Amino acid sequence: MRTTVVSSALAVLFLAAAPLAGQGFFTNAQRAGMGGVSLRVDASLSRYNVAYRAVPPRTIQGGAKASIPIPFGLIQFFKDHPIGNLTNDPLFHPDSARFNPVELLNLILSPPLFIQVKEPPTPTNDVTFGIGKDLLQVDLGKAQTLIPAEPFGLAWSSRPITVEPDFHGVQVGVAMWLHNEVELQLGDSLLALLKDAHPARHQTLYNVLGNGLAEGGLAPSVGYSGRVYGNEDRSMYAGIGVHYYLGAAYGSSTGSGGFTTGDTIFAGANPVRPDLRATTSYSKWGNSLGHGVGVDAGVAWVAGPIVFGLGVNDIGATITWPDTRIDYQRYDTTTVSGSARGWVTDSTKLHAETKTKLPVSYLANVIYSLGSSTVGAEVLNNGRGATVHVGAEQRFGPIAVRGGIARDQRKKVEFGFGGGVRFGPFGFDLGFWTRSNALADQRAISMATSLAIY
Amino acid sequence: MNRTWITVTLIAASLGAGCGQGRVIFNVDVYSFLKTANRDTVPYYAPLPPGVPDTIPVQTVNLLPTGAGSSIVDSASLTGLIAFVDAQGTGSVTYQLYIDTARAVYTRAALLTVSSGSVSPGDSVNTPISLNIPAAIKPFFTSTKVYIGARVASTATSPPVQGRARLTALQLSVALQDKIF
Numbered sequence: 001m002r003t004t005v006v007s008s009a010l011a012v013l014f015l016a017a018a019p020l021a022g023q024g025f026f027t028n029a030q031r032a033g034m035g036g037v038s039l040r041v042d043a044s045l046s047r048y049n050v051a052y053r054a055v056p057p058r059t060i061q062g063g064a065k066a067s068i069p070i071p072f073g074l075i076q077f078f079k080d081h082p083i084g085n086l087t088n089d090p091l092f093h094p095d096s097a098r099f100n101p102v103e104l105l106n107l108i109l110s111p112p113l114f115i116q117v118k119e120p121p122t123p124t125n126d127v128t129f130g131i132g133k134d135l136l137q138v139d140l141g142k143a144q145t146l147i148p149a150e151p152f153g154l155a156w157s158s159r160p161i162t163v164e165p166d167f168h169g170v171q172v173g174v175a176m177w178l179h180n181e182v183e184l185q186l187g188d189s190l191l192a193l194l195k196d197a198h199p200a201r202h203q204t205l206y207n208v209l210g211n212g213l214a215e216g217g218l219a220p221s222v223g224y225s226g227r228v229y230g231n232e233d234r235s236m237y238a239g240i241g242v243h244y245y246l247g248a249a250y251g252s253s254t255g256s257g258g259f260t261t262g263d264t265i266f267a268g269a270n271p272v273r274p275d276l277r278a279t280t281s282y283s284k285w286g287n288s289l290g291h292g293v294g295v296d297a298g299v300a301w302v303a304g305p306i307v308f309g310l311g312v313n314d315i316g317a318t319i320t321w322p323d324t325r326i327d328y329q330r331y332d333t334t335t336v337s338g339s340a341r342g343w344v345t346d347s348t349k350l351h352a353e354t355k356t357k358l359p360v361s362y363l364a365n366v367i368y369s370l371g372s373s374t375v376g377a378e379v380l381n382n383g384r385g386a387t388v389h390v391g392a393e394q395r396f397g398p399i400a401v402r403g404g405i406a407r408d409q410r411k412k413v414e415f416g417f418g419g420g421v422r423f424g425p426f427g428f429d430l431g432f433w434t435r436s437n438a439l440a441d442q443r444a445i446s447m448a449t450s451l452a453i454y
Numbered sequence: 455m456n457r458t459w460i461t462v463t464l465i466a467a468s469l470g471a472g473c474g475q476g477r478v479i480f481n482v483d484v485y486s487f488l489k490t491a492n493r494d495t496v497p498y499y500a501p502l503p504p505g506v507p508d509t510i511p512v513q514t515v516n517l518l519p520t521g522a523g524s525s526i527v528d529s530a531s532l533t534g535l536i537a538f539v540d541a542q543g544t545g546s547v548t549y550q551l552y553i554d555t556a557r558a559v560y561t562r563a564a565l566l567t568v569s570s571g572s573v574s575p576g577d578s579v580n581t582p583i584s585l586n587i588p589a590a591i592k593p594f595f596t597s598t599k600v601y602i603g604a605r606v607a608s609t610a611t612s613p614p615v616q617g618r619a620r621l622t623a624l625q626l627s628v629a630l631q632d633k634i635f
Contacts, residue, residue, distance in 0.1 A: 020599070067596065124476070126479050126629075127477075127479070128478075128480075128481060129479070129480045130481050130483075130487035131480060131516065131517065132482070133483070133485065133486035133489070133490045134490070264490075266487075266516045418525045
C-alpha cells in the first residue's frame with residue numbers, strides 16, 4: 001500500500017513535469033523572471049512556430065545558447081523528505097497522522113524542482129458533518145474554496161522526442177507524439193452539498209462526471225522553413241510541417257459515478273442507490289494502427305530589432321482508429337441472491353472506427369530588442385486555454401535585471417522578477433515567479449535557478 | 455451500511471484531512487434515529503409487570519460511512535433533554551443510556567444515568583442531559599456506526615407508578631483530529 005502510494009505519486013510527479021512546463025512551470029530561470037515570456041529565438045518558440053527554425057538565434061542580442069536548471073528545490077525536498085525514508089514519509093503515507101492529500105496533490109501540480117519561497121497555503125479550519133436520520137450536511141468552511149466549481153483536469157499534447165535533421169531548410173524525420181486529457185466535474189447536487197453546505201436531498205443524484213483520453217505513437221514528418229522574403233535586416237520567414245500520425249495505442253473513457261438518495265437519507269441497510277456508468281473505447285498496443293495527418297504552419301517577421309511570429313500546430317490532426325473496442329459498463333443494483341449484480345459490461349461493439357482530434361495549439365509573439373534592452377509578449381494556447389506573457393530584460397554590463405507579468409490558464413495574473421550575472425561564456429540566473437497551479441486560493445512563489453551558456 | 459456515501463465522504467474527508475490543524479467535527483442527531491424508530495419514548499412502571507421490558511430494542515446510529523480510521527477523538531459530548539411524564543403514582547425514575555460498537559449494549563455499564571427526582575401524577579419533569587464522554591468510550595466514534603440502548607427504572611414511594619420517559623433532544627458531538635485515512 002505504502003509502496004504503491006509512493007511509486008504512484010513519484011510517477012505522476014515526473015510525468016506531470018513535462019506537461020506542466022507548458023502550463024506555467026518553467027525550468028529556465030530567465031523565463032521565470034520575465035513572467036514566462038521567451039525573449040530568445042529558441043526551441044520554446046520553434047516548438048509552436050515552425051518558421052522560427054529558420055530564424056538565426058543571433059537575431060536577438062544577449063541570448064544564451066543553453067540554459068541548464070539548477071534544481072536547488074530538490075535539495076530542499078529531499079532534505080525534508082529523505083530518499084531512504086520515502087516509503088515511511090507522511091507525505092506519501094496515508095496511514096500517517098500527518099498525511100495531507102492536499103499537500104501531495106500540490107506537489108504533483110508543482111514538482112519541487114526549485115525552491116518554494118512561499119508554499120501554497122492549505123486551509124486550517126474545522127470541517128463539520130451534520131448527521132441525522134434524514135440529514136447529511138457537510139460544512140467544509142474555508143476549504144469550500146478548494147472545491148472546483150468548473151471542470152478541472154489536465155490536458156496536453158506533446159512531442160517528447162523529435163528527430164528531424166535539417167537539410168538546407170528541409171526537415172525530414174520522425175517525432176514521438178502523446179496526447180492526454182483528464183477532466184472531472186462535480187455534478188450540480190454534489191457541488192451544492194460540498195461547496196455550499198446544502199443538506200443532502202431526497203431522490204437526488206450526487207455524482208462526479210469524468211472523461212479521460214490517452215493516445216500516442218510516432219509521426220513521420222517532413223517540413224520546410226526558410227527565409228521567403230528580404231535580407232539579413234528585414235526578412236520574412238515561413239515554415240510548414242506535415243506529420244503523418246501513426247497511433248500505437250489509444251484509450252478513452254467517459255463516465256459518471258455517484259449515487260441517488262432515497263426518501264430518507266439514512267434509512268435501512270442500503271439507503272442510497274449506486275449510479276455508476278462508463279463508456280470505454282480502446283485500441284491496444286499491437287492492434288491496428290491509428291492514422292491521420294496534421295499540419296504545422298508559421299510565419300516570422302524580423303525587421304531590425306523587432307521579431308514577430310505566428311505559429312499554429314496540429315491543424316486538422318484527426319486520428320482515425322480503425323479497430324477499436326467499445327465497452328458500455330454500468331453498475332446494476334438489481335438484487336440477485338441477496339446482493340447487487342454489480343458491474344455489467346456490454347462488449348458487443350467490436351471493431352468500431354473511432355476518431356480523436358489533437359488540440360490545435362497556437363503561439364503569437366513579439367520581441368523587441370534595442371541595445372541592452374529586450375521586451376517581449378506572447379499569447380500561447382496549447383489546447384487548454386490561452387496564456388499571456390509579457391516581460392522585459394535590461395542588461396547592465398554583465399548583470400541583467402528582469403521582470404514580467406502573465407495571465408495563466410486559470411485567468412489569474414502572475415508576476416515574475418529576477419536577474420542574472422554573466423561570467424564570460426557562463427551565466428547564473430535567478431527568477432522568482434508567482435503561481436496558482438495549486439489547490440489553494442492564494443498564490444505561491446517559487447525561485448528558479450539556472451546556469452546559462454553563451 | 456452506507457457504502458455508497460463513500461464518494462462524497464472521501465471528497466469531504468480528504469479536504470477535512472487536508473486542513474492542517476483543523477478538526478473533523480460530527481454533530482449527530484441521535485434523537486432523530488430514535489424518533490424515527492419510535493424509540494424516543496420509553497414507558498416506566500413500578501413495580502415492573504411481568505413480561506414488560508424496561509429497555510428499548512438496540513438502535514443503530516450511523517456515523518461516517520467510511521469510519522474515521524485511526525483518528526484520535528479529541529472530544530465527545532452528549533447533550534439533550536428528557537421529559538419524565540408521570541401518569542400514576544409517586545416515586546422516582548432513572549433513565550440510562552447505553553452505547554457500544556457491539557450490539558450487546560446492555561452487557562456493559564450505562565454511559566449515562568439521568569434521574570427525574572420525585573415525580574407525581576400530572577408532572578412533566580424536564581431534565582437536561584449533559585455529558586463529556588469518558589476517554590474509554592471516545593474511540594467508539596471512529597467506527598462506521600454505534601449501537602444505542604436505553605433503560606428506564608422506577609422506584610415507587612406510592613405504588614403503582616406509571617409514566618413515560620420521553621427524549622425531546624439528544625445530540626452527539628465528536629471532534630476528531632484530522633486523520634480519516
